Amino acid sequence: xxxxxxxxxxxxxxxxxxxxxxxxxxxxxxxxxxxxxxxxxxxxxxxxxxxxxxxxxxxxxxxxxxxxxxxxxxxxxxxxxxxxxxxxxxxxxxxxxxxxxxxxxxxxxxxxxxxxxxxxxxxxxxxxxxxxxxxxxxxxxxxxxxxxxxxxxxxxxxxxxxxxxxxxxxxxxxxxxxxxxxxxxxxxxxxxxxxxxxxxxxxxxxxxxxxxxxxxxxxxxxxxxxxxxxxxxxxxxxxxxxxxxxxxxxxxxxxxxxxxxxxxxxxxxxxxxxxxxxxxxxxxxxxxxxxxxxxxxxxxxxxxxxxxxxxxxxxxxxxxxxxxxxxxxxxxxxxxxxxxxxxxxxxxxxxxxxxxxxxxxxxxxxxxxxxxxxxxxxxxxxxxxxxxxxxxxxxxxxxxxxxxxxxxxxxxxxxxxxxxxxx
Amino acid sequence: xxxxxxxxxxxxxxxxxxxxxxxxxxxxxxxxxxxxxxxxxxxxxxxxxxxxxxxxxxxxxxxxxxxxxxxxxxxxxxxxxxxxxxxxxxxxxxxxxxxxxxxxxxxxxxxxxxxxxxxxxxxxxxxxxxxxxxxxxxxxxxxxxxxxxxxxxxxxxxxxxxxxxxxxxxxxxxxxxxxxxxxxxxxxxxxxxxxxxxxxxxxxxxxxxxxxxxxxxxxxxxxxxxxxxxxxxxxxxxxxxxxxxxxxxxxxxxxxxxxxxxxxxxxxxxxxxxxxxxxxxxxxxxxxxxxxxxxxxxxxxxxxxxxxxxxxxxxxxxxxxxxxxxxxxxxxxxxxxxxxxxxxxxxxxxxxxxxxxxxxxxxxxxxxxxxxxxxxxxxxxxxxxxxxxxxxxxxxxxxxxxxxxxxxxxxxxxxxxxxxxxx
Numbered sequence: 001x002x003x004x005x006x007x008x009x010x011x012x013x014x015x016x017x018x019x020x021x022x023x024x025x026x027x028x029x030x031x032x033x034x035x036x037x038x039x040x041x042x043x044x045x046x047x048x049x050x051x052x053x054x055x056x057x058x059x060x061x062x063x064x065x066x067x068x069x070x071x072x073x074x075x076x077x078x079x080x081x082x083x084x085x086x087x088x089x090x091x092x093x094x095x096x097x098x099x100x101x102x103x104x105x106x107x108x109x110x111x112x113x114x115x116x117x118x119x120x121x122x123x124x125x126x127x128x129x130x131x132x133x134x135x136x137x138x139x140x141x142x143x144x145x146x147x148x149x150x151x152x153x154x155x156x157x158x159x160x161x162x163x164x165x166x167x168x169x170x171x172x173x174x175x176x177x178x179x180x181x182x183x184x185x186x187x188x189x190x191x192x193x194x195x196x197x198x199x200x201x202x203x204x205x206x207x208x209x210x211x212x213x214x215x216x217x218x219x220x221x222x223x224x225x226x227x228x229x230x231x232x233x234x235x236x237x238x239x240x241x242x243x244x245x246x247x248x249x250x251x252x253x254x255x256x257x258x259x260x261x262x263x264x265x266x267x268x269x270x271x272x273x274x275x276x277x278x279x280x281x282x283x284x285x286x287x288x289x290x291x292x293x294x295x296x297x298x299x300x301x302x303x304x305x306x307x308x309x310x311x312x313x314x315x316x317x318x319x320x321x322x323x324x325x326x327x328x329x330x331x332x333x334x335x336x337x338x339x340x341x342x343x344x345x346x347x348x349x350x351x352x353x354x355x356x357x358x359x360x361x362x363x364x365x366x367x368x369x370x371x372x373x374x375x376x377x378x379x380x381x382x383x384x385x386x387x388x389x390x391x392x393x394x395x396x397x398x399x400x401x402x403x404x405x406x407x408x409x410x411x412x413x414x415x416x417x418x419x420x421x422x423x
Numbered sequence: 424x425x426x427x428x429x430x431x432x433x434x435x436x437x438x439x440x441x442x443x444x445x446x447x448x449x450x451x452x453x454x455x456x457x458x459x460x461x462x463x464x465x466x467x468x469x470x471x472x473x474x475x476x477x478x479x480x481x482x483x484x485x486x487x488x489x490x491x492x493x494x495x496x497x498x499x500x501x502x503x504x505x506x507x508x509x510x511x512x513x514x515x516x517x518x519x520x521x522x523x524x525x526x527x528x529x530x531x532x533x534x535x536x537x538x539x540x541x542x543x544x545x546x547x548x549x550x551x552x553x554x555x556x557x558x559x560x561x562x563x564x565x566x567x568x569x570x571x572x573x574x575x576x577x578x579x580x581x582x583x584x585x586x587x588x589x590x591x592x593x594x595x596x597x598x599x600x601x602x603x604x605x606x607x608x609x610x611x612x613x614x615x616x617x618x619x620x621x622x623x624x625x626x627x628x629x630x631x632x633x634x635x636x637x638x639x640x641x642x643x644x645x646x647x648x649x650x651x652x653x654x655x656x657x658x659x660x661x662x663x664x665x666x667x668x669x670x671x672x673x674x675x676x677x678x679x680x681x682x683x684x685x686x687x688x689x690x691x692x693x694x695x696x697x698x699x700x701x702x703x704x705x706x707x708x709x710x711x712x713x714x715x716x717x718x719x720x721x722x723x724x725x726x727x728x729x730x731x732x733x734x735x736x737x738x739x740x741x742x743x744x745x746x747x748x749x750x751x752x753x754x755x756x757x758x759x760x761x762x763x764x765x766x767x768x769x770x771x772x773x774x775x776x777x778x779x780x781x782x783x784x785x786x787x788x789x790x791x792x793x794x795x796x797x798x799x800x801x802x803x804x805x806x807x808x809x810x811x812x813x814x815x816x817x818x819x820x821x822x823x824x825x826x827x828x829x830x831x832x833x834x835x836x837x838x839x840x841x842x843x844x845x846x
Binding site: 006007008010011023024025026027028030031040127167177191226286287289291292293294295296298300302305306307310311312313314315316317318320321325326341354355356367368369370401402403406 | 724734739
């Protein structure tokens with residue numbers, strides 16, 4: 001993970017673990033080097049009750065983790081018949097012989113729990129580690145002693161090893177690791193709920209709800225905030241017998257204050273909420289994008305099932321295309337300019353007519369880096385929503401860099417439609 | 424960084440440092456907790472010659488790094504007049520009074536080098552750290568001793584502290600940290616070049632070039648690979664007086680074997696290369712996307728200056744939209760189905776005509792998760808390129824998850840056009 005790849009595990013695992021009530025105290029990325037790997041695993045086991053490693057379980061020569069951990073804990077690697085059968089079957093289903101290099105994936109440290117890989121070959125592994133095993137390694141002369149040795153805690157330590165590819169790691173974590181954690185680290189009842197809002201900044205959200213939440217906080221409600229471009233999450237947590245009612249009470253407070261700004265819960269994206277509402281109402285959508293350049297169409301079509309309600313869109317970067325494909329009139333372009341309420345209005349109406357859609361969203365604005373004027377500074381944008389009742393237009397200012405501008409503007413357009421669909 | 428945010432610093436900094444010839448041996452994310460922060464910084468300084476921290480320099484109550492590091496190294500915080508003037512000026516330019524909470528940002532540990540923040544307020548800081556400072560902390564009773572204390576090396580250790588927001592960190596690294604590294608850790612001449620390829624898998628790339636590169640490797644050439652969906656990077660490095668010619672020789676070998684698969688160098692994206700070629704040739708482009716749902720338009724319009732050559736595109740998810748907006752004939756849709764060579768051909772020709780473009784790319788396929796048949800399994804895709812010479816169609820199979828499918832397919836379409844533009 002120190003190479004050229006973005007580490008998405010950290011965010012994903014921290015989030016999943018937080019939602020289960022576990023606090024991650026340290027995340028580390030190290031080089032594919034034997035000594036570094038053993039040292040890091042030993043340090044982490046000394047430090048924490050649960051250690052999760054990712055990667056290094058595959059069949060190639062730089063997949064070292066399995067062997068190094070077995071050596072570290074002084075355990076033999078033994079052939080696991082269940083894993084062998086699973087891998088044989090994996091290749092049989094694909095009509096290919098099992099490559100001999102996958103042999104190594106069938107070798108499992110003594111006493112390890114095996115998680116079969118539903119989307120690949122390398123199994124995940126989980127081991128209960130006792131203090132003796134670590135002490136032995138901490139004392140060996142060829143390695144530096146680990147940071148600090150903690151005496152064995154009342155509850156056992158666990159080392160969980162997961163394959164690196166996200167599409168293997170993620171289902172394995174949800175299907176196999178979560179039940180293990182629930183069994184081995186059963187905390188008191190923990191409840192976590194995230195309310196997702198849009199259209200208000202992080203500090204304003206905090207200002208608005210902080211005081212009203214105080215009574216809940218005094219009774220143990222945890223409140224966290226996370227801001228991304230165009231959206232702020234409010235995360236409510238509680239533990240213990242009254243956790244459920246306390247989080248419910250907190251949510252009611254937040255809902256009563258932020259109201260329509262709350263678009264969803266937990267992992268729901270705004271595009272998912274909008275596709276869901278359109279599907280439920282059996283209404284269709286078309287788009288006319290200029291400055292967002294396809295960002296909104298791309299995000300909507302990331303949602304499986306979008307095709308049932310999303311008919312399509314037009315990306316009209318050039319003025320001539322606004323005229324040819326959407327029927328925007330030459331006079332309108334000439335008199336008002338491409339970035340104007342009048343053009344947004346005609347783009348939305350044109351897209352709705354061309355696609356035969358119930359709703360159409362149109363966006364025209366100045367993404368930058370060039371193109372701003374005094375009347376229409378960089379970041380000026382017009383968003384129009386056309387429906388059977390006519391066309392509504394918003395003027396907004398999003399003076400961000402090009403990429404953020406596209407993302408925030410597309411979010412604002414989605415939100416305009418979501419509010420129409422919920423009222 | 425243990426919260427809900429994706430850690431993009433790790434990849435960005437590791438890459439920049441690698442390109443300068445420095446090896447990152449460990450990356451760590453820790454909680455916003457005083458003891459954790461001091462412990463991690465002390466451990467890192469014991470372990471490495473250069474330590475870079477990110478975040479915790481801002482004006483809010485959870486920005487602890489500046490104070491904790493000063494305490495760790497037993498240095499006083501002193502007001503820095505240059506930083507104060509810079510922050511006053513930052514707010515004056517924006518017509519706002521300087522908020523009193525930014526006072527803390529003007530306080531700097533004794534002896535620190537200050538990097539003024541060109542895009543924000545908190546300055547970056549760099550400190551030459553000597554062994555005594557660390558030894559003092561390592562010995563204090565309230566903290567655990569750090570992993571292992573290394574005697575002071577011949578060259579000094581440096582601690583560099585950068586602000587967290589990427590748009591502040593990145594220019595500061597390039598403008599201020601790179602010169603510091605070049606001065607303080609001047610290595611022998613280091614040359615790094617990345618060749619970016621598409622259309623061949625990672626193991627095949629390696630197989631093709633490995634043997635031919637052996638003579639260069641024996642003379643000190645470093646070869647690394649990095650695969651992302653649809654693209655494989657080959658990274659060539661060398662150090663010493665002959666580094667330049669050696670990397671040139673390696674590049675010539677790779678070019679002679681991978682040839683047309685190489686689309687660019689270093690940080691160049693395929694969409695950037697295509698926009699650049701079109702601009703140079705003064706040719707325009709239009710798109711007709713079905714299964715990629717706007718991904719390709721979105722990627723092209725992320726490139727500043729795209730509007731000079733990219734006229735626009737149509738996202739036709741519904742069959743009716745393919746007919747209404749692109750003039751795809753009802754018989755073609757009926758006889759061949761929406762995912763077919765014939766429809767791809769008519770989509771491309773239609774988009775080229777509607778937008779009046781020199782080139783048009785059209786994509787139709789089955790992104791999944793549903794919709795595959797025996798003749799046209801999940802992941803089947805047709806990509807068409809229309810130009811003055813007619814329409815060329817490729818049939819490909821991309822049996823990946825929906826998001827990867829969209830990305831890989833859009834990359835293949837870009838590559839089809841790039842090759843036309845280079846021959």
